[in-house]
Amino acid sequence: MPWFQRKTKNIQETSPREMPDGLWTKCDRCGEIIYKKQLEEHAYTCPKCNYHFRIGTAQYVKLLFDDGTFVETDTHIRSADPLEFVDTKPYTERLRDAYRRFGPSDALTIGYGSIGGQRISFGCMNFAFIGGSMGSVVGEKFVRAVRRSLQEHVPLVVISASGGARMQEAAFSLMQMAKTSAALTELSDAGLPYISVLTDPTTGGVSASYAMLGDIILAEPGALIGFAGPRVIEQTIRKKLPEGFQSAEFQLEHGFVDMIVHRKELRPTIIRLLRLLT
Amino acid sequence: MSYVLEFEKPILELEKKVAEMKALAGTLELDEQIADLERRIEELRAEIYSKLTRWQRVQIARHPERPYTLDYLAHSFDEFIELHGDRCFRDDPAIVGGLARIGEFTVVAVGHQKGRDTKSNLYRNFGMPNPEGYRKAARLFRLAEKFGRPVVTFLDTPGAFPGIEAEERGQAEAIARNLFIMAQLRVPIVVVIIGEGASGGALGIGVGDRIVMLENAWYSVIAPESCSSILWRSWEYKEQAAEALQLCATDLERHGIIDRVVPEPVGGAHRDPQTMFATMRHILLEELSGLSSVPPEELVKRRHEKFARMGVWEELSVEQ
Known part of the structure; x- marks a missing residue:
């Protein structure tokens, strides 16, 4: 043979x-x-x-919070399928799969805890959950995190990682941009700080709403940050994009983030900022 | 009519026939047949337009003869003075705005603006704004607030421009900032979706107290073609994508995303613009009157509640 x-x-x-x-x-x-x-x-x-x-919420919680102080809330809110959306696969199936694999938090985990002794309301997006896409649940949970800030009179810190809006919820997901931004005006009126942390990647509907509305915007080195995705831009202008386009460093250079913070420095930086602001 | 949509072709065939018969009418007795055919044309049009698919409506929304923002400002309003520039970088022709008078109201009007031919479309960037367009709008919204004038916005864009310079100047920040500003603006805001309402590029001037939408306009998080290319990995599923997205006016009214559907003349706004302009005037006067006596605090509170309600989710009874 x-x-x-x-x-x-x-x-x-x-x-x-x-x-x-x-x-x-x-x-x-x-x-x-x-x-x-x-x-x-x-x-x-x-x-x-x-x-x-790229890391998940559990790792960020461990990196940022004083030991054992973080409490997750609102894990009982689940995405519905108001449009009975079916593409190559029904949305309900995608959801079932995502909840089974990544847990009940959907694409945004919210809760509260202490960081350097300062109590905060906190949100962290889960990119693994359908690309960190913002649907009705993400919008609603974000608003609830804002409400906790208002009720307890504490700062809000949100870590973003998202490809944009959740297409399967169509216009409902688009409206989450307006819903979350409107909630942030109330936080602003109350004089409470909102620190937005941009991680890889933060694009689309999330970058064009709450991610870019921080009083202070931090970004992790090398993170992709922008409105349109690089592929869409290349298709539109029919040119290759320059090296480093839409990186955190690019955004710093163009004036859209306050500082780039190494992940090891994230906790001490947030603690210092909050001490200076509250 | 110079631009015919695929599904309108049977009507065009009959119209051609009528034109031919009319040319012969001097020599032959055809009056009765002509009248009969014309009746059939009307019936056919009514039938086609009574059961349009969502994708067909998307095509009507993009019809190159459809009235645009500046057409409404010229014909539904009594007076309009265009104001230019974002006071920062440059004037973006893809978003127009200025002071306008309609009946008893002086308003600040802002809208996306497409071009009619290649040259004007290049000038208007096909109605796709750059950040300076949104910042011009923001500047005009603040002007409206300062002088206590209501805002009327017209949405008609295939999307915010995805270009290198747009990213350099902060497209995301510009749109986000507008959502924030519009949410807290202390004057009434009426939003009219007149054509294409594509995603954040449309919503960037689309937060308001009353959201009204023309019958054949579309509004969603993504255009059907792009949705098809992402979810089906092919451009071929645009019809299915349009159906799945439920992006038409009646869909969005049912889902509570818009407040009111504005009827268009049979065959779409472009077939009878004068009627459309009159309808628009009437609707805007009604909407502005409805908001004129609401105190600013109440207006802003209601606007927040309106958007806070948007979305559909399930709450399990026990926290798990």
Whole structure:
């Protein structure tokens, strides 16, 4: 039997993700092999090139809050399917799948806790949940986080990561831009600080509403931040986009974020800002 | 009529026939047949227009002869003085605005503006604003507030422009800022969706106390073609996307996103602009009168409540 018809399997490919015990991981940017413990100590950034790995709400909560003070609220609000939207798959199926895989928080986790002894109302978007897309639930939870700020007279801190509006809720998701922005005017009238933290990526309906309305806007290094996605722009203008276009650094240069903050510095920076503002 | 939509072709066929018969009418006795055909044309038109699909309405909303913002300002209003510039960077011709008088009301009017031909479309950037367009609108909204004049906005855009310079000048911030400003503006705001209401680019001048929408306009988070390309990974599913998005006036009225559907003449606003202008005048006067006696605090409070209600979600009885 010739070798190319061999029935038994030969050399198997193993990707770095499947390494034994998952003790090591590879930097998406520079390819550096990093010991997981070390990655955690570096707040999930590459010790060699400073690349900021995308992380979830649980990690941000651990990085930012005083130990054990964070309490998540409103996990009982779930996305509905008012339009009975079906594309290649029914929206209800996508939702069921996302809730099963990523938990009940939808694309925005909200709650409260202390950071450097200062109580805050807090929101953090979950990019893994249907691209961090903003539907009715994200809008409603954002408004509830604003209301908690108003009721307790505490600052609001929101970490954004979103591809934009949730298409399957069509005009309802569009209206969340107006709904969240309107709520922020009340926070502003009450003189309460709102710190918006932009992480990779923050685009579309979220960037064109609450993400860009912070009294102070922080961004993580290298995060993609913009209105239109890079692919849409390239298709429209039929040109390649320059290196670093729509990066956090680009936004700082053009005056749309206050500062770029390394993830390790995020907690001390927020604590300092809140001390100066409250 | 120089631009015919696909589904209007049967009507055009009959109209051609009538024209031919009329040319012969001098020599033959055709009056009765002509009258008969004309009746059939009207019936056919009424039938086609009584059961338009959502995608067909999208096509009517984009009809190149459809009245645009400046047409309404010229014909539904008594007076209009255009004001230019965002006082910051430049004047954006894709958004027009100024002071306008309609009946007893002096208002600040702002709207997206498309062009009619290639040249004017290049000038107007096909009605796709840059950040300076939204900032011009913001400046005019503040002007309205300062002088206690109501605001009327007209929405008609295929979207905010996705370009390099637009991003450099903060398209996202410009739209977000307008949502914020409009939410707290202490004068009445009437929003009219007259053609295409594409996503944040439309909403950027679309927060108001009363949202009215022309019968054949569309308004959603994304255009059907783009929705098709993202969700179906092909441009071919635009009809299905239009259906799924439920982007027509009656859909949005049912969902509580708009307050009122404005009827268009049979065949669409472009077939009988004079009637459309008269209807617009009438509707605007009604809407402005309805808001004129509401105190500013109440106006802003109601506007917030209106948008806070928007959205559909489920609340499980026990927090899990």
